Amino acid sequence: MxxxxxxxxxxxxxxxxxxxxxxxxxxxxxxxxxxxxxxxxxxxxxxxxxxxxxxxxxxxxxxxIQLEHKTVVNLSARSMFTSNLHPRNLVSKVLTFDTIKGDTDLSRQLGIPVDEEMYRVVRLRYWHDQLYCLEKAYYPRSVVPYLSTEAVNSSIWDFIHDAYGIGIANSDDYLSLTNLSAEEALLMGLDHGATYLALDSSNYYKNNGLLDFSHTVFVYPDLALYFHTTNLANN
CATH class of the missing domain: 1.10.10.10 (Winged helix-like DNA-binding domain superfamily/Winged helix DNA-binding domain)
Structure with missing residues (x-):
């Protein structure tokens, strides 16, 4: 409740x-x-x-948490059912939505058995009619048996919550600077090798099972990252 x-x-x-x-x-x-x-x-x-x-x-x-002339990404905002990581009202352009079986590298990264089926979603996301990010996400079908096309075009997290009653309990996030691969550059219409901020996230539900893994490359101008830290000793 x-x-x-x-x-x-x-x-x-x-x-x-x-x-x-x-x-x-x-x-x-x-x-x-x-x-x-x-x-x-x-x-x-x-x-x-x-x-x-x-x-x-x-x-x-x-x-x-807004800064003048900045778009703020709140990296603290994933402790409830759904992910509030990105700004609201993003528009998605789905490039790939299919079911694949994990190879050795991907399965090891996800911590799941080799050849386990998973949904793969690759989409460009836009904010205020400008490219915001490229997102590649994987959802094990053992956890998410069905993912609708409508959800992939809007909010996957809302769908998972409504359909299965599960959401993020904790996350492992890795921020890094990445040089665009030839594939990423082609998908976004940007220069191969250009440097942008990337976020690799592994999200887990309450029994510490993997809910999803995603790789997001942010290209929206003037992004700022927001972290919230609580000093428990002073509470």
Missing amino acids: YREIATKLVAAIQNGEFKVKLPTEAQLMERYQVSRNTIRKAIDLVYQQGLLRRVQGSGYYITS
């Missing part, structure tokens, strides 16, 4: 319903008709995503 409330709180923040600070716990209990304990656990999830600042004696304030 508290995860569902957390998802609603994130949506309310993103939609501008809460612009400066969250309502009080009592007000949120009334709004969502849940207990104080549920509200506190939901707020803590949202706080872990870096969307809130805790001010002792005053409550929770909405964190502004």
